[in-house]
Every structure is written in structure tokens, then in C-alpha cells.
Amino acid sequence: MFRTRAAKLAIDKFPGEIIIVDLQSGAYYSLRKSACTIWECLETGATQDDLINLFDTITDSQKVELQDFLTELQQCNLLDTAPTMRLQESKVQQAFESILFEKYDDMKELILLDPIHEVDARGWPHQKQ
Amino acid sequence: MHAAGHIRSNNMSHSTVALFDSLHTRHQHQINLNSFTSICYQLGKHIVRVNYSDQLHIVLGESLAHLAVDPLDAVHLEIDCLVMDEHWKMPFAQTDYQIQGLLAGYNDSDHFAAFQFGASVFSFYDRTIHRGYYVIEKVNALPFWEKGSPFRSIFHWWTETTSYQLIHAAYLDYNGTGVLLSGKGGSGKSSTTVGALLKGRKTLGDDYLLMDTADGWVYSLYQTSKLDKNALERFPQLTTIINADALAHGKKALIAANSVAPDAIQREGKASIHLLPKINHSTTSVIKHATGADALRTLAPSTIFQLPGLHELTFKKCSAICRMVPVYEILLSVNSEEIDQTIDKFVKGT
Numbered sequence: 001m002f003r004t005r006a007a008k009l010a011i012d013k014f015p016g017e018i019i020i021v022d023l024q025s026g027a028y029y030s031l032r033k034s035a036c037t038i039w040e041c042l043e044t045g046a047t048q049d050d051l052i053n054l055f056d057t058i059t060d061s062q063k064v065e066l067q068d069f070l071t072e073l074q075q076c077n078l079l080d081t082a083p084t085m086r087l088q089e090s091k092v093q094q095a096f097e098s099i100l101f102e103k104y105d106d107m108k109e110l111i112l113l114d115p116i117h118e119v120d121a122r123g124w125p126h127q128k129q
Numbered sequence: 130m131h132a133a134g135h136i137r138s139n140n141m142s143h144s145t146v147a148l149f150d151s152l153h154t155r156h157q158h159q160i161n162l163n164s165f166t167s168i169c170y171q172l173g174k175h176i177v178r179v180n181y182s183d184q185l186h187i188v189l190g191e192s193l194a195h196l197a198v199d200p201l202d203a204v205h206l207e208i209d210c211l212v213m214d215e216h217w218k219m220p221f222a223q224t225d226y227q228i229q230g231l232l233a234g235y236n237d238s239d240h241f242a243a244f245q246f247g248a249s250v251f252s253f254y255d256r257t258i259h260r261g262y263y264v265i266e267k268v269n270a271l272p273f274w275e276k277g278s279p280f281r282s283i284f285h286w287w288t289e290t291t292s293y294q295l296i297h298a299a300y301l302d303y304n305g306t307g308v309l310l311s312g313k314g315g316s317g318k319s320s321t322t323v324g325a326l327l328k329g330r331k332t333l334g335d336d337y338l339l340m341d342t343a344d345g346w347v348y349s350l351y352q353t354s355k356l357d358k359n360a361l362e363r364f365p366q367l368t369t370i371i372n373a374d375a376l377a378h379g380k381k382a383l384i385a386a387n388s389v390a391p392d393a394i395q396r397e398g399k400a401s402i403h404l405l406p407k408i409n410h411s412t413t414s415v416i417k418h419a420t421g422a423d424a425l426r427t428l429a430p431s432t433i434f435q436l437p438g439l440h441e442l443t444f445k446k447c448s449a450i451c452r453m454v455p456v457y458e459i460l461l462s463v464n465s466e467e468i469d470q471t472i473d474k475f476v477k478g479t
Contacts, residue, residue, distance in 0.1 A: 028430050104426070
């Protein structure tokens, strides 16, 4: 069983897209297509079997895609635990649509200004020019 | 409406009590020593009074001057604006400094405190009595962009209990139709605004706006625009009014909307269209449908992470805004007149 890391995440859901903002790191994310279905399943807590069984006619390559997506979510610190996928038969639910997952890092510098290494010889709070 | 007082709230930590008392004492001392100037401003439907020490209204007041109203006794927010000196130093240690300058030990259920790195400005707000302190380390070292948007942390904290939200966006009026423009730095938001002003459009501002998430009404906050060198090359007629010092350091220039065109700045308007500009380097601009998610991905991060604290609430308010107003993407041409004509034509057709 694994689930999304709800603390410090701001999430909003639109038709076809989920926006996630990591309020700690400043990174934000866009999830589309089957990424939305998987994320919503993860929110309530999901086993590996649950995720596989979400989709009808999921191919082995799509299972790998799903596994890669979970790994990326983990690397982005959006999941609490690390899943290990097992490739197995799926049940008829819905078609798997190629996962769209985009990460944006452009806001990080705004919140992670280093108060120790980015100060001048006078020390904090004098910013290095 | 209440009269903001000097009495501190009861629910304070020891360190916050000492800080509040020292700020109050220091401000009273500066008032006694120097002339001070109180100016009331209308923010949305509310009144804010700023008590400037040391003629600071000359340095900081221009960006808010269009919101000045006659003095009132009862206000919704009061801000004391003062300068650090040998008698008042920041009592914080390096270890107190957290993400976005929020100060550990000084932020509790009733207070916000942050040191704004870069501008060397300390902001403190007591949410129980709606009183803020804005303390500048060195007036001469105050960066130009801070002069263009002072007190924004305090304004942001104050909106917590209201339906208002400070948003990082611009607003243009096209014959009574309000157009919101949001985009990251370099998206063409400011140059689109300035180009429209030169064609006689009105604006509420192009950096931060105050938006009421209850009804979609938008209020002007600061009357200044920031343009970089590249953008200014498109508007050579503005070179006589730009901030030469800022440009000399390779940064952006601060321009007051009313200096671009007389009476260009308005106080309020209703947002009917939300445009997401993108520089496209084309000869013609194109406007196409976008989604609320596109708008939130654009508006929320740059708003959340430029304002200290209240991140979750800010995200929710940005979400409400992005669902409230129809969203379109505009791929900007290189011609500011053509951009203005494209928006005008689109607005008339919607």
C-alpha cells in the first residue's frame, strides 16, 4: 500500500488535468491523461494490484510506463512509500492513455535563497552582490 | 471598521512581545524626533493608513499615490513605516531565517514576521489588531523594485481574513471590458500593458493587483510597471521617463502608468477575460482557448512564491480566480500595436 504525500502539497483538479504545487520545494506539476486516474487512486491509498486493475487492456510496455511514473513521483517526493510494481493481468476498467507528467522548477530560487552561502563578507542578512 | 491601536495582542510569545514593544517604542521615538506623515489609502473597499517616518512617503509613496484618500480616524489596517538605525537593530540570528525570509520564533497564531532578503526590509504584522511594521535597513540601498511595490507582505497577510488576494498579474481595460494578464517574468505581460497604455487603454497595474475572489472585482494596488532593456527598446518614447539608475545596473526600469499616458491608472474594474501571454516572435498575435488549469499553472506559483506565508490559502484563492474568469492564451507578436489591436478585436467579439 502506498499513497500520495498530502502534507505540504496544494492540489487542484480540473477536467483532464491535476495541478500539484509542492509548497516546501517550490516545484509544481501538471498531470494529464492516465496520470490523473493513477493519482486519484493513490490519494486514497492503493496497492500495486489496484493500480494495474484500473486499466483495461494494459500492455506490458504501458505497465512499464506506469512503473516509471510511480518512480518519478517518488523521486519528486510526492509519494510516501516506494512502490515495486509487479506485472500481472489487469481487469476491464478503462483504456490506458499515455501518461503526461510535467515538472516545473522555475520558482525554486524564489523560496530557497540560501542565507548562508549567498551573503557577503558582512554576513547575513547582507546579500552577495 | 475599527481603529487600529498600539495595544498589542495577548497571545504573543516572549520574543514577539519584545519585538513588538521595541518596534512601537522606536516608531514613537522617530515620530518625536522627526516630522512624520500619515497617508490613508483605499485598498479595495477598505482603508489603510501608513504612518511614514523620516519623509519616507517621498521614497515609497509614489506607487500608492493614486489610492490616497482624505484622512480617516478609523481604518482597517495601519502600518508604521520606519528606518533601522543604531538604536534599533534586527534581533534575529542567522538560524532564525527560514524559507522566504519568514522568521522562526516570530510567526505564531497571531503574527507574521519576515525579512525580505535583497531589499533588506523587515515586515511584521499583528493579525489581531491589524497593525503592521515595515522597517527599512537603509533607505539609500532600497532597490527600485521595492519602491514600486512596498508593504506587499503586510498587505498579503492582512488579506488572510478577507476574500481579497494579491495576485501577480496585470489588468487592462478595453472599453469597459476588464482583461487580466498573468504570466511569469519575461512572458510579455508588462510590455503588453505598456503598449496598450500608449494606445490610450486604462490599467489597474501590471505587477500586483488586489482581486476579490468573491465577485471577480479587481482593484489597483501599485501604479508602477517594470520593464527590462529589451522591452524598452520597443518603446523608445519612454526613455525620457525611465529610471536610469536601474537600467545602468542592467535591471528593469520602473515606470508609473500615469507617466506613460495621463490618467492611465484606474482604481477598480471587473475581470471578464483572463489572458496568458507568451512571447512568440511572430508578425501576428493569436488568441486561443486555454483552461483553468493553464491559468492556475501560470498564476498560482508566481503569486504563492513571491509572497511569504499563507501558501495554501493563496493557492485556494488563485484556484477560485482561475475558475471564475474565462481563460485564453495569447501568442504575442513583436508589434505592440498589433497586439493591442488583436486584444481589442477579440474583446469586441466575445
